Every structure is written in structure tokens, then in C-alpha cells.
Amino acid sequence: MDMIQNMRVFTRVVESGSFTAAALTFDAAPSAMSRAVTELETHLRVRLLTRSTRSLALTPAGQVYLERCKRILSDIASAEEAVSEAHQRPAGTLRIVSYASIGQHYILPAISKYRSIYPDVRVELTLTQSTPALYAMGADVAIFPASSLSDSEMISHTLGSTRNVLCASPEYVRARGLPNAPSELAMHDCLTLSMPGFPTCEWMFEKSGDTEVVHVDSLLQANIAESLIVAIRNGMGIGALPSYAAVPALKDGSLVRVLPQYSLQKMNIYVLYPAGKFVDARTKTWVSFVRDYVSELITRDEAALQQPVIESLCST
Template structure:
């Protein structure tokens, strides 16, 4: 008896609800299907299905065995797909998890371009402020921020570096003046971005000293895009990642303050499982990002460093 063949018969009989339907789906005769299931039960010395003339019902043992069979057959199918060319042809569902800001500002605009290049790939993008367990939650690639490569068993590819910029709306600056030094920020309404990837303090460092500013309580939010909207309304001075501020600089809704300072510098990493046969959709996605993300970040830096967008 071919144990994998017998497992597939068992799973298909359960899914279709009959030996006849399972036999038709698998290309067997009904007699072959029935015989294979009987041989499987004999080898296990356990009854998997209760049979009657009207219906089939899983036994308690059968329910547990069904779950294991699906897991095992899934692994077998993955192995066969890799051997059959999944590592050569990008196709299937690419499950990507990313921090919210990077997903909205960097990844979402690139997905159309990637799928134009690889039309057999469908992208599922999940946004979250936390870093998930990639293997347990079923993601293919995680895009995250870190000061250095996270210590894990995953493969990590650096995609570029970002930093945070200080910004305010022209309407706020007209009322309250333009701070010229970090020390002067203590006289302003500083908005608080709550993000586990960034410290609560705004720390300015140079070769001679270090100055830290604690943002206030007047407005606290955990998503940088919401922070940008609040700052655009004239609520106060904000510190947020450069990729979030760029659109507001271009529209004139925000201007950059203290432009010679960069805070909270971090690297963007793509993390994925180490496999001998790396799935083509993962490989091409990461290679695509290694080209496109630096290009986008270079454009952002040019905008942030343009005096036309400074206060």
C-alpha cells in the first residue's frame, strides 16, 4: 500500500462525502477507493470512518488523523512543487507582512509594478505595528525596521535606511515662531508618536553633546499617517519617519524644521525562512524590493534635503 496515496483517498472521501465522488476526483474506481481506505484502516488498526448506506462519519481517531494527513500532504505537495519548478517560476499567493507606515507608503505603490512583472503572483499584504512569528502565522516575507539585523533563524536582506524628520504646518509656525535649535522645541507643542519601533524621546546628538526632548501629552497617536494629518491642521510640531512626511512636504501642508538633524535612523529588512529551494515568488519579491526601495528612499531624501521644503 502507498501510504500517501491512501492518505489522499481518505482526505478526499471526507471532503466529498462519498467514495464515488472521491473516486471520480482522483481517477480511481469506487472499488479501488474503498479498498485503499480499508487497507489504510487495517495498517493503522483503527477505524477512521463509520459507514452506512446513507452517510459517512468521522470517528474521533479519524478526526485527529485527518488533521495530520492534511499537514503531511501539504508538505509533500510543497516539496513536489519545489522540485517541479516552484523555485523557477514565480506564481501563487505571496503573503507579505509589514509595519503599517512602510506598507502604506512604500510597498503598496510597488505591488502593481511587481505584479505587472510577475502576473501569476497574487500578493496578500498584512499591515501591523508588531513583528509577527513568520513561520507560525504563515507569512512568506516580513518587512520590518530595526537598528540592526534582527537576531533570528531567518534570512535577512537590508533594503535601505530611513530616518525621522521634524515638521510643522506653516499655520502653526506663523502663530508660534520657528524653532532654530533643539533647545527651543521645549517652548513648542510637540506631538507624541507612540510606536514600539521608536523611542519616546527626541534625541539630538552631535560630537559634543546630546539633547533629549520629551513630546507632550496634548496629542498622542500610534500611526504616523494620523500624526501627519494632525500636524497639517496646525496642532503642533511632530517627529515622524521621512517616508510619511514626503507627501506633506510636496503639498506644502508641512515644512521641515531643524533640517540638519536626522533622528531615529533605522534599516529596512526583508526577513524570510531559509530554504534550500527558495520559492521564486519570495526570491523575485525581495530582489525587486532591493532595487525599488533604495530608489524611492533616494527620492525622499532629495525632497527632505531641498531647502524649498524647509521652514
């Protein structure tokens, strides 16, 4: 019996919440994961997990053993790192999970630049429309938007803050006109974007320190910003887009700003990775790089919203 490997399996099963999810990490069958945990329990002569058809739960002994396993595995990883070149030369596979639109607009360009500096690092990028779960998806780093973060075992850094921008097509504006205040949106067709952690059908407007919340009767709801852009361009109505998705279309004139004198609720973009004594060189260098590179891209896009070429489109 490989005790160390079985400890790794047990730890990942608990963190991912199922034998099936853990099996994806090890490229093995769920039955192999179950067998590894059973071998541990037989060796220890104690039950570590309570199993049911739908869930797993740690026993009291399992909770104690899990914490010890984490410390042991962390020490082993540190020992291996200490005698390898990994702490000096990033190499191997970096697994990144990102909210889809952020991944397309910010993370893919960042990966291209990062690999020009660290060519020995391969990248596996997973784009998702839900809040990424590192352990369940076998990822090293997660990047996603949120208004704030709850307490977690992850280390987090803020890459920057963005805001939603109300947009419409020039054709829609010519046919229906522009609202002069948030309350006038009730007379318009509105399109909404579903994002994890943010109310879909409530738009929060801010101006001169005052806040106004407008309930939106959505004609169309999409969960991908790029899809919503298509609907807005086709004149279906007024939609709220993240600034990073809206700026290119505002620059080329295919969309125009609506109510530019108001700011919509801001959201933060975070990069997260597991806490612990050992963080491999790939993760260290990527987090350091993305904090600078993506922060610059966010600042660029937010500044672009203030440029006259974009603001002047509002009078189209």
C-alpha cells in the first residue's frame, strides 16, 4: 500500500466532495479513489468517511486525520521543492480556472505574455460561468469577479475594480431615443447579464454620492457578456455590460453609451490560490505577473470609458 498516495487521494476526496471529482485530478476511476480510502481505513482500523449515495462526511477521526495529512503532504512537497529546480525555474503545467469573459478579455492575453517569459510552463485554462472551485476542478489558481470575498482558506489578491456600462445600438437609439434618468428605463426594452454573486434584475446607479436601484423587467437574460453584446448590437434593447466587454464595441461605434453620467455598481476581480507553506514556482510567478499585467489592462479599460471618443457616442 502506498500510504502517501492514499493520503493524497483522501485529502482530495474531502476537498472536492466526491470520489468522482477526485478521480479527475488523478486521471483515475472513482473506484480507485474509494479503494485508496478503504485501504487507509483498514490500516488505521477506524472509519474516516461516512458515505451515502449523495454525499460524503468526515467522521471525528477523519477530521483529525485530514489535518495531519495536510501538514504531512505540505512538508513532503516542501522537501521535494527544496531539492529540485522548481523553486528557481517555473516549469510543468499551470492549471487556471477563470470566469469566462474575464478569461477571454484579460487572462488569455496575460497567458501569452507570461509564456514568452516562462516558456517551460504549459497552461491549462478552464473557462466557467460559475464561481470557480479550485479543488473540485483541480486548478492551481482561480480568477473571478465578486463584490467582496467571504473568509476562506484561499489567499486572494485584488487585480482591480470594473463597473458595468449601459449600452445600446445606434439603431435602437434612433428608433427609441435615450433615457435621461434611470427611472425612464421602464419605458425601454432592457437586457440583463447573469453573473454569480450579483443581482440580475436590479441595476444600482450612483451619481454624486446618491444611489438609485432600478428593477429591470428583462426582455432577454444571458449568462455570457459576448452573447449579450450580439443582442444589443441587433437592436434588441439596452443592456448592462462589464466595461472590459463594452469598451471595444464603444470604440468602434457599434454600441453607444446610455446614461454615462451614472456609474453602475462596481465589481472586483480577484486572483485566488490555496494557502499553505508550499506554493510552486509556476503559481508564484503567475500570480505576481497577473497582478501587474491584468491590473494595467483594467486601468486602461476604465480610463477608456472617460475618453471623448466614447463619451461623444452618447449623442448619436
